[in-house]
Amino acid sequence: MRTGKWTILLLALAVVAATVHAEEFKLNIGGTTYTKWLWGNMRDDGSVYNFTTVPGEGYGDNGQGSEVELLLDAKVSRYVSVKARLHSRFNQNQWTNFGGFGGTNPPKDCTGGDCGEYDPRSNQYVKLRGVAVTFTPGYKWIDTATIGANDFGMFDPFVIGRIRYIDRDNASGLLFQGSANRRAFTWDAVRISLPRLWAGPNYNTGNYTAADAAYGYQFKYTAGSAFDFGGIVQYVNDIEVDNRDTANWDNGRDYRTRFRNGVWGAKFGIHPSSVVDIRGAYYRSSVDSVPMGISNDAPGSFGINGYSSVIAGRHKGESWKLNADFNDPFENGLSFNFELFSIGAEYVSMMAARRESDVLLTEGHDAAFAFPGPSNASYGIWGGNATRIGYGGWDGNAQQVATINVDNEFTDFDEPMAETAIGWKGITFTPTFASGALELAGEYTYLDYNTNWQAWGDPSRSITNTDYPATELDTGVGHNFRTAYQPFQDRTTHIALIKGKYVADVGKGLDIFFKIKTIQEKDYRMNDARFLPFVAGDCPGGGQACANNKRYYSPNNSTGDYFTNPPVITVKGVTGYQWKPFDSLADDDRDLDYKTFQLGVGYQVTPDLYASAAYELYKVDLKDGNTAFQAYQLHEMASGKHEKNKLILKARYILGGAEIGFEYQWNFGWFKPDFGDGFVVQYADADTAKNVHVKVGSRGFMGRWGGWNSLEKREFNQQRLKAFMKVQF
Amino acid sequence: MRKSVVWLSVGLLVLAASVFAQEVALKDPTGDDNGPGTYTYPTDTVYKPGSFDLTSFKLKVKGDKADIDVGLNSALEDPWRMGTGFSVQMVFVFVKSGKGAFTAGLPGLNIKFAEGEGWDKVVIMSPQGASRVKSEVESKVPKDMQGAVVIPGRVRGAGRTLSCSVPLADLGEGDPTTWGFQVVVQSNEGFPASTDLLTRKVNEFEGQHRFGGGNDGDCDPHVMDLLAGEGKGDKSEIAAQHEMLKYECGEGGETKALASLKMVYPAK
Numbered sequence: 001m002r003t004g005k006w007t008i009l010l011l012a013l014a015v016v017a018a019t020v021h022a023e024e025f026k027l028n029i030g031g032t033t034y035t036k037w038l039w040g041n042m043r044d045d046g047s048v049y050n051f052t053t054v055p056g057e058g059y060g061d062n063g064q065g066s067e068v069e070l071l072l073d074a075k076v077s078r079y080v081s082v083k084a085r086l087h088s089r090f091n092q093n094q095w096t097n098f099g100g101f102g103g104t105n106p107p108k109d110c111t112g113g114d115c116g117e118y119d120p121r122s123n124q125y126v127k128l129r130g131v132a133v134t135f136t137p138g139y140k141w142i143d144t145a146t147i148g149a150n151d152f153g154m155f156d157p158f159v160i161g162r163i164r165y166i167d168r169d170n171a172s173g174l175l176f177q178g179s180a181n182r183r184a185f186t187w188d189a190v191r192i193s194l195p196r197l198w199a200g201p202n203y204n205t206g207n208y209t210a211a212d213a214a215y216g217y218q219f220k221y222t223a224g225s226a227f228d229f230g231g232i233v234q235y236v237n238d239i240e241v242d243n244r245d246t247a248n249w250d251n252g253r254d255y256r257t258r259f260r261n262g263v264w265g266a267k268f269g270i271h272p273s274s275v276v277d278i279r280g281a282y283y284r285s286s287v288d289s290v291p292m293g294i295s296n297d298a299p300g301s302f303g304i305n306g307y308s309s310v311i312a313g314r315h316k317g318e319s320w321k322l323n324a325d326f327n328d329p330f331e332n333g334l335s336f337n338f339e340l341f342s343i344g345a346e347y348v349s350m351m352a353a354r355r356e357s358d359v360l361l362t363e364g365h366d367a368a369f370a371f372p373g374p375s376n377a378s379y380g381i382w383g384g385n386a387t388r389i390g391y392g393g394w395d396g397n398a399q400q401v402a403t404i405n406v407d408n409e410f411t412d413f414d415e416p417m418a419e420t421a422i423g424w425k426g427i428t429f430t431p432t433f434a435s436g437a438l439e440l441a442g443e444y445t446y447l448d449y450n451t452n453w454q455a456w457g458d459p460s461r462s463i464t465n466t467d468y469p470a471t472e473l474d475t476g477v478g479h480n481f482r483t484a485y486q487p488f489q490d491r492t493t494h495i496a497l498i499k500g501k502y503v504a505d506v507g508k509g510l511d512i513f514f515k516i517k518t519i520q521e522k523d524y525r526m527n528d529a530r531f532l533p534f535v536a537g538d539c540p541g542g543g544q545a546c547a548n549n550k551r552y553y554s555p556n557n558s559t560g561d562y563f564t565n566p567p568v569i570t571v572k573g574v575t576g577y578q579w580k581p582f583d584s585l586a587d588d589d590r591d592l593d594y595k596t597f598q599l600g601v602g603y604q605v606t607p608d609l610y611a612s613a614a615y616e617l618y619k620v621d622l623k624d625g626n627t628a629f630q631a632y633q634l635h636e637m638a639s640g641k642h643e644k645n646k647l648i649l650k651a652r653y654i655l656g657g658a659e660i661g662f663e664y665q666w667n668f669g670w671f672k673p674d675f676g677d678g679f680v681v682q683y684a685d686a687d688t689a690k691n692v693h694v695k696v697g698s699r700g701f702m703g704r705w706g707g708w709n710s711l712e713k714r715e716f717n718q719q720r721l722k723a724f725m726k727v728q729f
Numbered sequence: 730m731r732k733s734v735v736w737l738s739v740g741l742l743v744l745a746a747s748v749f750a751q752e753v754a755l756k757d758p759t760g761d762d763n764g765p766g767t768y769t770y771p772t773d774t775v776y777k778p779g780s781f782d783l784t785s786f787k788l789k790v791k792g793d794k795a796d797i798d799v800g801l802n803s804a805l806e807d808p809w810r811m812g813t814g815f816s817v818q819m820v821f822v823f824v825k826s827g828k829g830a831f832t833a834g835l836p837g838l839n840i841k842f843a844e845g846e847g848w849d850k851v852v853i854m855s856p857q858g859a860s861r862v863k864s865e866v867e868s869k870v871p872k873d874m875q876g877a878v879v880i881p882g883r884v885r886g887a888g889r890t891l892s893c894s895v896p897l898a899d900l901g902e903g904d905p906t907t908w909g910f911q912v913v914v915q916s917n918e919g920f921p922a923s924t925d926l927l928t929r930k931v932n933e934f935e936g937q938h939r940f941g942g943g944n945d946g947d948c949d950p951h952v953m954d955l956l957a958g959e960g961k962g963d964k965s966e967i968a969a970q971h972e973m974l975k976y977e978c979g980e981g982g983e984t985k986a987l988a989s990l991k992m993v994y995p996a997k
Contacts, residue, residue, distance in 0.1 A: 028921070078933075104877050144934050148897075154772035154937055225760045225802075273890065274759065274802055288920065289903060325804050329887050335888045337804075358808075416810060432889035435797070438893075439814075508895075509882050584784045604882050608860050654860035658867060724809060728920065 016710035020352060030071040033727050036090065036410070037064045037209045041719035042390055045112040045123075048090040050053040050412040050722075051389045055412075057091070058111045059388050061720050064095040069129075079137055085129040092122040124445045130169045144151070146175040152351075156190055157233050158283050158319060158402045159263050161353025163195070166410050168356075171195060173213075173643045181674075182344065185520060187219040194238060199404065201289045201298035203309050205238045206258045209226035212238045214351045222534035229268040233524065236350045237259040238684035243294055252660045256313060258298050259310070263349045268654045277325040284601065287348040294493045304487060305634060306469035310348055313467040316347030319402060323361070331437040337361060342425035343402050345450040345457075345468075345484070354407035355418035358399040361428040362445040362495060365418035365519065367394035368644060369478030370619055374671040378472050378480075380636040381707025383691030389413060392646055392667035398481065400424070407483040412722050414663050415599050422484035423451035424494075437503040449628065454528055454551065455566075456487050462557045474523075475631040476638045477594065477620050486632075488531065491523035499598075511602035511612070516595075523590035525625070526559075532583065533560035539581035543568055546581060563628065564704055571680050580678035580702055582628035593621040600648070600677060611651040618644040620671075637675055644669040644716075658727045664719070671714045730799035743924040748769030751790035752935070753905050753995045755912075756962030757783040762914070762954045763887050764934050765974035765988070769935045779803030780817055781953035782891070786912045795897045795905070797822060797852060797881075799912060804841075805886035810921070813889055819855045819917040819927060823848040825909035825992045826901025829858045831877065836869045838913060839976075839987060845989045846909065850900050852879045854891050855927055856917050859883070862927065869926050909992025914954040916940070919942025925951075945984020950974050960990035 005561045034244055040061025047058040048065040061108075067090050073083040079189040092113040093100065100123040102419045103116020113122040122237035132148030152160055152175070163171055173192035179185060194212035195206045215237075222228035265283035270276075289298040291314050299312050306312075308548040321341035328335050353359070369515035370393045371378045380384040395414050401422035402426040408417055415620070426447040433440040468485040497517035504510040530553045538548035545568050566577040580587065600614025620642035624631065631637045646667040651657070679700050689696040699711040745806065762782035763769070770776045785800035800819050809816040809960025821835065834840035842848060855862050862880050869877060881893035903909065916929035918938075924947075930952045935941025943949035957969035977986035 027873075028922075030920075032920075078945070134936070144936070151936070153774060156774065177772065186772075188772070220780070225779075269778070275802075277804060327804055333888070335804075383840070431889055432887060434885070434890070434892070439885065503883065511883070604859060607863050610858055610860060650857060652860065656866045657864060659861065 013208045013643070023082050027072065028072040028183065031729050032069045032071070033066060033725075033729075035064070035066040035725045036412075037723040038062055038721070041718055042720070044388075045429060046079045047092045047112070049093060049410045050720075051394075051657075052390045052409045054409055056109070060112065061390065063112070063588065065090045065093050066095070074404070076418075078269055079135055081134045081136075082132070083134075084131040086126050087129045087167070088124060088126045088609065089121070092119070092126050094122075097124075098123055102117070102718035111254065119590060128222075129167055131162070131172075131721070132169075142176055142178045142681070144175075144177045146177075148172050150175055152190065152192065155216060155218060156232050156265065156267075156281075157359050158281065158452040159193070159218075159232050159265055159349050160190070160214070160351040161401075162356045162605040163304070163351065163354050163400070163407075164356055165195075165197070165326040165354075165407060165682065175325035182355065184223070185219065185221050187217070187590050190214075190216045194236065194350075198407075198412070199307050200259045201310050202296070204296050206240045206296045206298070207254070207294060207326075208241045209237065209341070209506035211255075216351070220545055221665055226271050227269070227551045228271075229266070231267070232263075234261070234349060234351060235549075240292060240294060243292065243474075251392075254293060257288075257290060257291065258348070259289050259347055260309070261350045275329050276328070277323070279323045280321070282318070282320040284316070284318045285344075285346075285348050286314075286316045287311065287346075289570070301465050301467055302469050304464045304466070304632065305469060305473055306466070307471055308469040310350060311404075311467050311469065312345065315346040315467065317348060318346035319343040320623070321360075334433045336429045337428075339428040340426075341428075342450065343421050343423065345423045345453075347402065347422065349403065349455045350405070352403040352405070353401050354403060354405055355401060355416075356419075357400065357401055359402050360400040360421055360424070361430060361443075362447075363397040363443060363497060363517070364419055364421070364495070365479040366517070366618070367396050367398050367481075368398055368646065369393060369476065369620075370417055371478075372472060372476035372480055372631060372634075372638065374477070374638050375636075375716065378461065378635055381703065386693075390720060391644070391669070391718045392665050392668065392720065395648075400480075404469065404482060404484045405634045408481060413665070413720060414722055417481055419479055419481040420484045422641070423449045429439075437505070438500065438635065439502075440498065442498045443495065445493075445495040449491050452489050452491060454488055454526065454531060455557075456485070457645070459531075459554050459557070461554075463559055463562055473634065475624055475635055477592070477622055477642060488526040489523060490527045491561075493519065493592070494522040495519050497509050497596075500699065508604050512603070513598070513614075515598040515599050519592060519594040521592040521594070524585070525588040525590065525629075526585055529585060531559055532585065533558060533563040534565060534581070534583065536583070539565060539577065539583060540723065542568060543575040545578075566679070569680055569682070571682050574680050577676075577704060578679060578682075579627040579630065580676065584628075589623040590624060590625065591623040595619045608655055609651065609653045612649075613651075614646075614648045616646040616648065618642065618646075620644075623674075625707075627679045627701055627703075630703045630707075633707060637673065637709050639676070640674040641672045642669065657729070658725060660723070660725045662721075668715075668717045668720050670716065673711050673712065673713070684708065684710075734736050745820055751905065753786070753788040753908075753910065755910065755956055755960030755993055755995065757784045757912075757956055757960070758952065758962050758964050758966050759784060759906055759969050761967040764950060764953050765939075766971040768931060768953055769791050769941040770991065771916075772941060773937045775806075775808045777803045777806065781914045781916065783914050783954040783956070784962070786822070786910065786956065788903060788910070791894075791899055791973070794894050795898055795900055796865065796892065796894045796936070797854070798892050799854060800890050800969070802889065804889055805891070806985075807856075807886070809856075811917075813856045813884055813886055815856050815891060817916055818855040818886070818891065819853070820891055821913040821915065821916045822852040822854065823913065823992070824836070824850040824852070824900050826850060826903065826905075829909075829992075830872060831841065832992075833871075833874075834987075835874070835878075835919065836930030837930075837946050838915065838951050839984075840867075840913070840952060840974075841987045842911070842988055843989045843991050846923060848877070848909075848911070848992075850877050850879055852881065852893070852895055852900070853926075854881065854884045854893055856884065857919070857927060859902070865921075865927050868986050869924065902971075906995050909994050910956065910960075911990055912956050912971070912994050913990075917949060934995050944978045944982055945982070946978055948978035948982055948984040950986070950988035954988070955990065956993040958993070959996060
């Protein structure tokens, strides 16, 4: 009986407690479902994303998949709130998986979902995302403290910026924010756990990763509406257990720094009136990578084509920009923006924005030409290296980021592309005009480069021993999105465009839009004869072999080690060099004449449906070195004439909380190679034809490392489609 | 002959007067983008200083259309690639062109209009496409109000000005210079709460994508700036705005007194 009483009392208390709890706290649950349908005639079946360079992840232009995201947030008390997401991931979770059963066991080289339930990327797994607890304690000295996931978008893209990798809030850390003087003064302090996936030399943070972190602090003081200034600092510390500390572990183990990166910056804004805005920012960085003889080591240097998210060695760099905006000064709709900028070759901020930020005013390059080869393939002179994003590339123009650690992974063709602006300096002027139904905008940009140098700026070293990861090197029509460096550069670029939109008074209003853009670029690359690979007259011609007498630009260093001489060959009775000997400074010259034309219309067909159609024409006349240069014997040469056409149909339909989007592209065109002369034309044999997908007997030449460049006109005809459905609930 | 000239002159004067009469221009002081005086911007860098600071409102009649321009104290940017020239702003233009049918605000704004200062039509200037706004209106705005919501086919951001054009008849009848206006500046939220009409919340403390300086409940006006006083842009209108946006919350964030807005009337 006594037990029964206590039980009843306890139950009653529990009910009361639960009631109080339910009244005080509210858990909100929302969600989003996203379904995607990809189709394309490249017939790639790897994952439900168009593009990735991550080994083993797979990419594809075909597939259907769905994902769901549950958004949880709760206000636990006046001082504490919690948020989190449960998110399934596309990757290889295709409808054709039939729920993710069966599959290759053990999982190996999983593509297109063939590993079924044995691989997390195809068994419809759900990931915990975005867990964060925010405290608002009400103290004077601190406004909020956020513990957990964040996209850290409150900082500065030059220093700590958006670092989306599928999700925007993969990074986690401690964030403290405060203010004083009625918020005239604000500050943010952060410790971000360093992402082991990419935030260090060679895209990793070594073996001992758990204690690695980036620390940041920024402040801003707003002295009235006319003036503000601020500062920011960041310090990245990637440490390793000291492999020299082997004697006594009873007192713990020592550690050493594998990589450190410090950045500080100062910014100001002057806003004397609503017409004039002047803003300036200056950043200074230092970086130090320390090889210590461990696995996952920081590289001491790179070869001619290294890959890393950061330069090797110890360097100091700087970046700055100055903006002046004049908003409608004549009150006639005409405004002007100016930007002066310089982003240093050695400027490094490990946590700078990798995408989804645009640090420069210029449009930059177009995303239609994102990789070196005419088809947007890299290393396409060898088999198995077909284009990933397709001949059409991504849509629109690129966004510029102040890092070589650019990330366009897991994107589709309709998303924006980021490109590195490391090394860029110049000026941009953009007038805009808006009046009634007409909008016009123009741009002129002059680009010079902090990376204009010879032998990577240090002729005392071999060109195959550098601190700069070249990441595909700089060849092809466009600016390879993550390439900032090449061994020889003497380049200037002019970008000019005019674009506009007019709403014609037809029906509900017909949107007519257009763009005309040109990029004129010259790069003399090697501009000093002392860097030529071999002594003058080394290859006499007339069927005689080259003597191979190297020219040394410094003791023991010759470009002849890389740009080797051609053998003499005889093909169909013609005897000569297999490729042109590199004996002239003009052999690697680049001269780009690039033009884009766009015309399109859009119309609100029904209150729920907006549709548009656009045609884009890209005409390119490019000289990008001849067969002596061979695009660093790594990529398909792009010298010649290009004509790329894009027909783009888009539609957006919204019905009762569901959004359905559609984009279809027909990308067609041609590339007519012009690789100069001075070499013997070869003809593809059966193996070559099979490897690089050319006809047997077609004309071409085989380069230094056995790669095949076709001399035949290439014609492209690719179609692709993306449709999506998004429902928020 | 003389008579004809007189009549012609009179006719021209009337015509000219009516042409000039078809334009409304109101101003708002800068530096008052703080709602009732305490609100602060979200901390993400996309929210530039002045982004929600209303500076001017113009309504110009052109034929059977009304062109609306809303000036803000910051160059407009489109960081989220909405394709309209702006991303973070959202503006509601309340129009009293009749008797003032509604005194309740729209979902997510947490405002009401004073008695006798109600609105008849509201134009929503959002970077979201017209279809999305329409869908949100249909699902969140009370049925009897939905017909009063005017959604422009397109809204454009250029320089510091948001612009749109709507059929004049959709706003009401009569001379627009006799109408009352209230322009409410909010922020475009692509992932709004289920009760909010694409609006961004104001909390006690600002967050990365949340305004601060208010209340965590829905008792505070989710308004960063609006027209006040006589709409001339003088500094006294800042105090008038703060007064208009005064609100009262209970301890648990429940509403005790909503902010009560007044219309601003063009000077005669």
